[in-house]
Amino acid sequence: MAAAWHVRGLVLALLLAAVEGRAEPPEEESPWFVPDHAALQLAGSIGLLSAGPGWGFLRDGVDAELLLGWAPPAVAGEDFLTVTLKGQWHPFRPAWRGWTLRPLTVGLLLSYTFGDAYFVGLPDRYPDGYYWFKTALRPALLLGAGAGRPVPALGLRLQGYAELVATDYRLLHFLQSPATAGTGLFSLALGVRVRF
Amino acid sequence: MDGPLRFAVLGDIQLFLDDGADAVEDLRRRDVDFVVQLGDLTEYGSAQEYAWVAELFDRLPVPSFAVLGNHDVLGTGADIYRRTFGPPFLSFQHAGSRFVLFDSNSREYAFPGNVPDLEALGEALAPEPGVDHRFTFSHVPPWNGDFDAALTGPLEQLQAERGVSASFHAHLHQFESEVRRGVPYFVADSLEHRNYLVVAVDGPVVRVERVFY
Numbered sequence: 001m002a003a004a005w006h007v008r009g010l011v012l013a014l015l016l017a018a019v020e021g022r023a024e025p026p027e028e029e030s031p032w033f034v035p036d037h038a039a040l041q042l043a044g045s046i047g048l049l050s051a052g053p054g055w056g057f058l059r060d061g062v063d064a065e066l067l068l069g070w071a072p073p074a075v076a077g078e079d080f081l082t083v084t085l086k087g088q089w090h091p092f093r094p095a096w097r098g099w100t101l102r103p104l105t106v107g108l109l110l111s112y113t114f115g116d117a118y119f120v121g122l123p124d125r126y127p128d129g130y131y132w133f134k135t136a137l138r139p140a141l142l143l144g145a146g147a148g149r150p151v152p153a154l155g156l157r158l159q160g161y162a163e164l165v166a167t168d169y170r171l172l173h174f175l176q177s178p179a180t181a182g183t184g185l186f187s188l189a190l191g192v193r194v195r196f
Numbered sequence: 197m198d199g200p201l202r203f204a205v206l207g208d209i210q211l212f213l214d215d216g217a218d219a220v221e222d223l224r225r226r227d228v229d230f231v232v233q234l235g236d237l238t239e240y241g242s243a244q245e246y247a248w249v250a251e252l253f254d255r256l257p258v259p260s261f262a263v264l265g266n267h268d269v270l271g272t273g274a275d276i277y278r279r280t281f282g283p284p285f286l287s288f289q290h291a292g293s294r295f296v297l298f299d300s301n302s303r304e305y306a307f308p309g310n311v312p313d314l315e316a317l318g319e320a321l322a323p324e325p326g327v328d329h330r331f332t333f334s335h336v337p338p339w340n341g342d343f344d345a346a347l348t349g350p351l352e353q354l355q356a357e358r359g360v361s362a363s364f365h366a367h368l369h370q371f372e373s374e375v376r377r378g379v380p381y382f383v384a385d386s387l388e389h390r391n392y393l394v395v396a397v398d399g400p401v402v403r404v405e406r407v408f409y
Binding site: 078080113117118123124125126131133135169170172173176177178179180181184187 | 216
């Protein structure tokens with residue numbers, strides 16, 4: 001059953017793609033569940049590459065995204081497939097020469113890693129409470145910034161962002177061993193959002 | 197070479213990286229031939245944690261070896277361990293002694309009956325000319341519930357028959373020493389207790405000392 005999680009991931013990717021595909025036709029005032037943007041991200045603890053639909057709320061002051069992430073064996077040791085729910089708050093959005101700046105983004109994410117090597121519920125071989133964490137679930141804090149501008153020729157708005165991602169275990173090591181963990185507290189994510 | 201053979205043995209690191217860094221700093225000033233860490237290098241078996249401990253060991257002026265611990269195999273940790281430290285079973289000879297590192301994390305594999313691999317251990321501990329002492333290293337001590345209970349007796353018997361001079365373990369986070377079937381067993385403290393073991397071999401005499409830093 002080694003292939004099962006690959007299949008699950010693929011089905012999920014197709015579903016996400018279908019949702020995105022359906023997002024294109026509606027004009028104005030789409031219902032809330034229709035994505036209004038897509039994100040493509042490099043690194044950031046959820047895979048080398050991740051992508052998925054997103055939803056803006058409160059005049060894009062808050063974003064939620066559902067990302068499917070992947071890293072090749074050369075990077076992660078084995079194929080690494082994740083699905084991540086990410087929430088970001090952009091408290092300031094000043095305009096500057098046609099750009100919308102987002103000098104500060106704070107957020108949270110929860111990432112699920114597919115595969116038999118990871119667990120949410122403790123496998124039978126362990127007594128209750130043997131491990132206090134769930135290897136398949138990775139919460140993280142985000143700190144970032146970005147900037148965007150409309151691209152009239154495409155009828156889209158493009159935004160670039162950078163985020164420092166501190167996963168639960170990096171935070172824990174940093175609090176316990178700040179000298180050794182150092183800047184390893186964070187991994188860096190770079191991404192773009194395309195707003196429809 | 198003058199004087200006895202000396203080597204250092206470190207317990208669980210897990211979340212105690214800064215204590216590990218201080219241990220390494222202390223070891224840099226000691227006269228040891230090499231260092232063996234007894235497993236649980238990491239808490240989550242993650243690549244970042246392996247990178248942190250590998251960077252710590254790189255600061256040592258002498259070779260270092262690491263046993264595979266139960267935390268180290270979580271997720272894809274066993275693969276990262278192999279890439280970083282090589283195979284979990286390792287046997288080498290140095291200064292008239294045989295050193296064998298092996299995987300005793302039976303529970304992680306749901307007690308398959310061949311962890312630890314007593315066949316490989318038996319071969320590695322076979323009598324050979326020029327070897328006066330045998331030292332073994334594994335994470336889970338044989339009397340612990342995470343060790344395959346069906347192999348506890350056979351392992352202790354094997355180590356006794358092959359005349360193991362000392363058997364080193366960790367996992368319990370608390371120092372222990374006891375003699376079982378004539379073989380001395382040591383469990384090293386985890387590193388937040390800020391000590392490690394130094395073993396000195398002088399002819400037939402083996403001394404194990406706890407060094408606090």
